[in-house]
Amino acid sequence: KAGVTQTPRYLIKTRGQQVTLSCSPISGHRSVSWYQQTPGQGLQFLFEYFSETQRNKGNFPGRFSGRQFSNSRSEMNVSTLELGDSALYLCASRPTTATNEKLFFGSGTQLSVL
């Protein structure tokens, strides 16, 4: 099976712009979670989607949004970018939202905001 695929791998944007990141989960996985990783802050949960519905949301401003398509692929959008949004954005999939299921992470999208 192919792993979790995230595109693009790197992205450079300027303040005020918006960005869309894409994630294709492992085939058969219906849950997709998004995390923001910055040095010293670890992995901060953004949101999780299951069957095209947002099931859980982290403590991030409304500029961060996402969606999931019927094929389980997910996109994350950040509008009005700020310098502090520079981070590695990781997507993870699992078959369902059962809390005892492990997460399979993609390689991430490294976003730099100038």
Place this chain on the structure above:
Amino acid sequence: GQQVMQIPQYQHVQEGEDFTTYCNSSTTLSNIQWYKQRPGGHPVFLIQLVKSGEVKKQKRLTFQYKEAKKNSSLHITATQTTDVGTYFCAGPPNSGYALNFGKGTSLLVTP
């Protein structure tokens, strides 16, 4: 809300020395998972602990889930340079589905 904390934040050891990282949750966890992220890589699942008092081993790695199910530890015996990376613990929140991750312990091993 639930918080998952890890100590230490960084650890620098000589190859061959032992290493331990500790994970503490503000609430009881139904299970705890451990992940490893190599430099420049992404987190990779290592193990899941479910039962109170559980101890699991993977070669030189020993994982323990303490009796109160709020604390866990990862111990590496005789570290090798291949152990370099950041080790994260994660547990499910009281409500919702997503895993809450600790900030991780970054391990550096010098030969």
